[in-house]
Amino acid sequence: MGEVHEKALEIISLIGCGVSLISLTLTIVTFCVIRHFTQERIIHVNLCLAIGVGQVIFLAGIAATRNKVGCTIVAVLLHYFFTSVFCWMLVEGIQLYAKLVTVFDSNPARRSTAYFLTGWGVPLVIVVISVAIDHDHYGSENNCWLSVDSGLIWAFVGPALTVILTNVVFLGMVVRVIAKLQNCAEDDKYTKIRASLKAAIVLLPLLGMTWLFGLLSVNQHTIFFEYIFAILNSLQGLFIFIFYCVNSSEVRAQIARKKQTIELTHGLSFSSVPATTGYSSNRVRLLRQAKKSHIRTLPAGRQYVSLSTTEFLKKV
Incomplete structure (x- = not known):
């Protein structure tokens, strides 16, 4: 890769991730100002935290290859937080379906605990097992990420693909149930579900395509894929802010x-x-x-x- 492309990708990543981090911060601040933390919004906040922390570590340490120990730590943290992003997206899909089929939640505390264990606990288990099996391939000469050649990358790709496929099933069931319901156009509950469904339909492919191009850029060393990955990675926070705050009639009314x-x-x-x-x-x-x-x-x-x-x- 030429020096010009390296500089251009660095600028795109800095500006894009900066916009994304600002958008994620605005999303969290908006929910804090409203002070009405529903189960759904708690999930949104945790998703924002996972993406935000992951992007900060990505910007600060993805190229820190000179220090082997430091590079390994960065790769482990990136593996954890980016896997957590997909797990929280899975929780988003589960919550959306549960909101549709559940009339009254008799034990919300138990469900919240299960969500937190899924969002933060499952990635921890995955990373601990991966580090125990093959810690030597966290980080390489080119970047502080999981090795593609050794196959360690599947410790991230496998869970990510599982989440994507599972969420596709959940979203499909939600669409099917809503399509069968009659006279629910003016029902406030289904209006909110449709809004959440639109957000999930946009954000899930965005996350999937981001890491598809990320893997292609690492494996194929193609400049085109690296540009697409840098752009899509920067759009995650912006789209979350648009769908969860700007485009939410409920949030606008509460503000x-x-x-x-x-x-x-x-x-x-x-x-x-x-x-x-x-x-x-x-x-x-x-x-x-x-x-x-x-x-x-x-x-x-x-x-x-x-x-x-x-x-x-x-x-x-």
Whole structure:
């Protein structure tokens, strides 16, 4: 590979992964601001963490081949976090199907534990077994990744392919069930499921194609594949932010409600009442009571109108 291509790929990777990391951070921050962590959003956050940490390690250490021990550690960590990405995508598929077929979850804590064991525990088992069997082929002279020639790469490819095929089955079952249901177009539950289904249908092939071209670029040393891998790798975080936040009507509605709550809090704050207006102590007392009452009784998921201080005082 020429120096020009190396420089171009480095720039694409830095900019692309930078955009991806910013998008992943915005996704997590958005969920934290909303403060409404459903089981589905907890899965989203863990998926973001797995991709984000993996990309940081990829940027910092994929080419750190001078130190053999350091390169081996980088390769092991990359194996763990990128396998975890696929495991959390598997959890996404399972949760989507469970959300469709389960009317009432009697034991959500048990299901969450199973999800965490799948997302973080299964990759750990895979990596520990792989390191115990063939730790010498973590890292090579060209990059800090699993060796293709020794066949160790199948410790990553095998689980990834299994997840992809399993998720295809789950998504197919979800599509089949939704297609059979009648008069569910306006049902809020199925609207959310369809939105999640669209995200999964886009993200799963994106992850699969990313690592397909990644393997081809390592094995075939073809510049075209390396460019495609660098571009697709940078799009993961951006697409997650678009589908889980920007394109989610539920998230947009909750952000709007959060904004209205803040506006109402500021609009009814005592500090917003001018000292020169000559309001009676009774009106100030009513103002304080109204502030507490409004904040305490704001209904989740219901629209309301925020009154300005002046409008409220006119009413009292």
